[in-house]
Amino acid sequence: MPEQSTPASPLDVPEGDPFGPHNLPYGVFSTADAPERRRVGVRIGGHVLDAGAAALALGSPYAQLLAQPSLNPLLAAGRTAWRDVRRALTAWLTSPAHREDIEPLLHPLGAVTLHLPYEVADYVDFYASEHHATNVGRIFRPDGDALTPNWKHLPIGYHGRSGTVVVSGTDVVRPSGQRKAPTDPAPVFGPSVKLDIEAEVGFVVGTPSELGRPVALADFRDHVFGLSLLNDWSARDIQAWEYVPLGPFLGKSFTTSVSAWVTPLEALEAARVAPPVRDLPLLPYLDDADDEDPGGFDLRISVAINGQVVAEPPFAGMYWTAAQQLAHMTVNGASLRTGDLYGSGTVSGPETGQRGSLLELTWNGRDPIELAEGKRTFLEDGDEVTLTAWAPGPDGTRVGLGEVTGRIVAAG
Template sequence: MSEHSPLDLAEGDPFGPHNLPYGVFTTADEPARRRIGVRIGGHVLDAGAAAHALGSPHADLLGRPSLNPLLAAGRAVWQEVRRELTAWVTDPAHRAAVEPLLHPLGTVELHLPYEVADYVDFYASEHHATNVGRIFRPDGDALTPNWKHLPIGYHGRAGTIVVSGTDVVRPTGQRKAPADPAPVFGPSVKLDIEAEVGFLVGTPSELGRPVPLSSYRDHVFGLTLLNDWSARDVQAWEYVPLGPFLGKSFQTSVSAWVTPLEALDAARTAPPARDLPLLPYLDDAEEEPGGYDVRISVEINGEAVAEPPFSTMYWTAAQQLAHMTVNGASLRTGDLYGSGTVSGPETGQRGSLLELTWNGRDAIELADGKRTFLEDGDEVVLTAWAPGPDGTRVGLGEVRGRIAPAAG
């Protein structure tokens, strides 16, 4: 046993054995060989090599270059693998085998850890939806008549989901302000963020067979931070009558880490009280608490601008899963669905610049100048944590993206 082991973590480390999120990494000496890694403190454990060294029956699953085979293996296997990983990083008897397989986080390159099958994004924060309604329909109802009866969502573009750290090229498209006589074409001038939580599907479902609320844990492997970049000017011109399209599809950034649902049991919380009765397939009154107490922070160029609380979300991840399959749509391994922008009741809890600046009316002050929407060179970083067992914190990694000028 080494005298100063990387496994001897500081008290309160948010990436301790209670967390163990999954990612995929490469090393400088083998840049083409992607491997499944599990974060422990400031290191990444080569999970496949550890499984092989310790004789795990899951060595083949953990030795793949993507999480998808593990995702497809199902909940019983997820639980078994998690028990093994916990033992490997906590039992002193395993240290001699495990320590040589730990890589300092700063020495590896992290990749998108799963192949995305389909991508769906929701609109589940009452505070966000109310703010948007007040901005764009100041003389009408803030919420649309269907909002409290079903989780509103749209199908996004799986092929433009990227891992944290990937630059965001400013999108180009049509835009038309209300007073303009005709649309113009060019780079978006209202580039925005959406601070969200994403949920990753492991076990697929059969076409034509809805997934009930009670089966949420059987299908969803874990969660990840997500930033659904949005070109608000492109979106405003295109979205009537069919909804978001080019204003959203250019890029969505996700964390390099996926936190298993089991690591977040202590963060489960009841959603806000619903003031309208729900149809039976969405009624979660008899289910386990469907919300998560995730605390998100949003920084622009190193300055905190918002702290959106995920516990305020009106619609839960289980309800979203039930709704997007109630028509018989099937789940595929690697499906990803976003919560929608997370916003709380306070001004400093709004998860988009659209709300923080009230569509550009009220600029926010940064050390390098005022902002209404993102400028080229700006870097946005989302981080988050959730309560863990015995007073610990569960870290959810980060989503980082820097705005690059429009192509051409």
């Protein structure tokens, strides 16, 4: 009889897989046989580990922390717990001694439902790409300065709506609101005709802070657990009419999509890079010139519409870092809460193919892009947008970030 081969184990992740044991992002999932039971999961290759069940089976002191329907308890546990849990998960998923216990607790990725992995407390969106801000300024202020006078002195941001943050795969209903073109005599009401994307990176806060106490640049790692991709959908026509003088509101608050996976900062050590050289001096609470820990992240993002890549924005060129954004967000004494989410703002590079919004890619509709389905200036009903990304990992590996997908459906 021919010798039978041993079935491949889901723990034998192929070399080069961006979701190998060097990554291990966290999420929350449920299975078809228990759809109401949400569990903390960790992605390994094409499978999801039931982290709570694994911790219980192996007698981990963190079993109760992981046997939860949300990441919030783990987020709130702090940096020491984050390190310990990651170290334990790495051992469970790589040591042959644990295979017998771990393999039955792995679920194929295609057989689970992924949920919003944490309860979003507050949501803040920034405007940290100099290339994006310059493009937007040139579009809307062609006869003036592209950047506002404050742009290189502080990370500009605004408070969004945490209740409309949704997990990847959730449909995006086209928003309605007031819009008025410069030549129109009065505003009209109706569905947005300039629905756009914003390719961003979101940072997830774990450890809270005390009201009245700013968080310093050096304390970034003690408070921020990890990051994920984020698409801050934008109705440009609604936004243009409403945003003066107080800023974005209905044009942004209808939906923000985030990945189902949160990549811990520890998985991205090899991706840390220095931010661009700043050409104006910064106030002390934002000055990172002498920091030994580089504040930037080398993340390579791809934007696809209906499966066709239309842009590849580079995150390494962001002018303001996540640590600076956190420091500025709290410098007035505002406190952090577990589950706070803050977005980087649209990621754009210096080249046309590196722009992270249709506003820039089509220059506000002047230069349509070509898709297989036809030309696009802004999104049409039925369009599906997918953000993916990877970062350099240890020893030449790649760290994959979970994708963010959303499909546009007609206004209700």
